[in-house]
Amino acid sequence: MRKILIVGAGQSGLQLALGLQSQGYEITLMSNRTADEIRAGRVMSTQVMFHTALQHERDLRLNFWEEQAPRIEGLGVSIAGPPTAAGHARAVDWLGRLDGPAQSVDQRLKMAGWLELFERRGGQVVIHGASVSDLDVFANTYDLVLVAAGKGELVSLFGRDAARSPYDAPQRALAVAYVHGLGPRPEHPELDAVRCNLVPGVGELFVMPTLTSSGRADILFWEGVPGGPVDAFQGITDPSEHLARTLELMERFTPWEYARATKVELADAGATLAGRYTPTVRHPVGELPGGGRVLGVADVVVTNDPITGQGANSAAKCAAGYLESIVEHGDRPFDADWMRRTFDRYWATARHVTKWTNAMLAPPPEHIVRLLGAAGELPEAARRIANGFDDPADFEHFFYEPERTAAYLDELSASSA
Known part of the structure; x- marks a missing residue:
């Protein structure tokens, strides 16, 4: 049995x-916290998982919260117009329907439940914050060591790929709050949507239905341009x-x-989070x-x-791809060439996420402004953009290049005429 x-x-x-x-x-x-500590701790993320990522959980029969979590059936975009004496109004507003429902489960709830399941099934859990020196010892004990802890000392083991990392500083200041009591969007009161x-020039606010330990909640998530008016959470601890x-x-x-x-109130005492990090x-x-x-x-x-809401989705897709690669490899050594091939298999998917995310962090070019505006009049464009969050x-086929965007919109306009 491989270890x-x-x-x-x-x-x-x-x-x-x-x-x-x-x-x-x-x-x-290895986990730096117990299940109980995870469950009682501070929120960790703003996850919304779309159909493909959810299917990986279903394939492993890990979708325990499917019936309780809000059924997210759409994704909407609103763009604020220039400020006026009465404040900002919406210059663009539309909703795209998802081909398969999405869902969000507070990772405190999910990770604590999965960790307990792993232990019940006989898995060995070591509660310890691993260091490089720890791994130096373990590398001789196990057939394969995988590092899935994205913060702390261990990340320093993996050198930055400058060719794939255009940014060398955080591009947004992040602030999260899980709340109860948010009312529905009046445009679609019966439909849950992200x-x-x-x-423009300020940042983004994302509102996401979710399931937390106290039931249905919503996530209010600001992404502020560094140094701008929404970069306003540093030093807030209350x-x-x-x-x-x-x-x-x-x-x-x-x-x-x-x-x-x-009328909103915080979901619990650990329902807020703020920070920033560099895309790498x-x-x-x-x-x-x-x-x-x-x-x-x-x-x-x-x-x-x-x-672009891809963190948990990419993590699920990476885990699914690595699982296949490990099983397919059988009893052969997990050498460096195998490790690179396994990552390359994941990068074939992840590169699209990185390209799209980096594009969305920059001021939008004119053809993207036109595309997002046109989606308000062309439901098929709204649907396609919304489902791009899943795939x-x-x-690549209609977003990045002005010529492809123009051809796509012309095609839609002709078909709807």
Whole structure:
């Protein structure tokens, strides 16, 4: 029986651990927190998982919250117009229907549940914050060591891939609040949707239905341009002050969203989070001081800004691809060439996410402004953009190049005439 060590108990680490466990591998999982500590801790993410990523969970029979989580059936885009004496109004507003429903489950709830499941099934859990020196020892004990902990000392094992990393500083300041009491969007009160609100030159507000330990909630997520008016959460440690600042900015820049948020309250004492990080692609093979090698997983090696909502989706897809590669490899050694091939298999998908995310962090060129505006009059364009969140590779066909965008819109306009 092959022995594998996975460091990190997030979406990718736990999904991969449970998948390998079901295939008969002897898995040790290192987590820096117990299940109870995860469940009682601070929120970790703003996850919305779309159809393809959810199917990977279903394939492993890990979709335990399917019936309780809000059924997200659409994705909408609103763009604020220039400020007026009465504040910002919407210059663009539309909703695209998803071909398959999406869902969001608070990772505190999901990861704690999956960690307990892994233990019940006989998996070995080590509660310990791993260091490079720890891995130097473990590399001689296990057939394969996978690093799925995207923060801390271990990330330094994986060098930055400058050719794939155009940014060397954070491009957004991030601020998250999970709340109860948000009202429905009046345009579609019976339909749950992710709402993307773009404020040119200022940042973005995302509103996402979710399931947390206290039931149905919504995530209010600001992404502020560094140094701008939404970069306003540094130094705030009081969750109530964090929420108040979130609402102040909503009232100023997205009054249509603020109108349904006047009665919200925080979901729990750990329901806020703020920070920033640099989008980075890293080389997948980490070399240890003693000569051993470890393979990076998901956001350890491909870290994207959450502006396109791809973090948990990419983690699930990475775990699924790595699972297939490990099983297919049989009893052969997990050498550096195999590690690079395994990562390359993931990068074939992840590169589309990175390209799209990096594009969305920059000011939009004119053809993208036209495309987003036209989607308000062309439901098929709205549907296609919305479903690009499930399959970002599709954006290659109509999003990046002005000529392809123009041809696509001309085709849609002709067919709807």
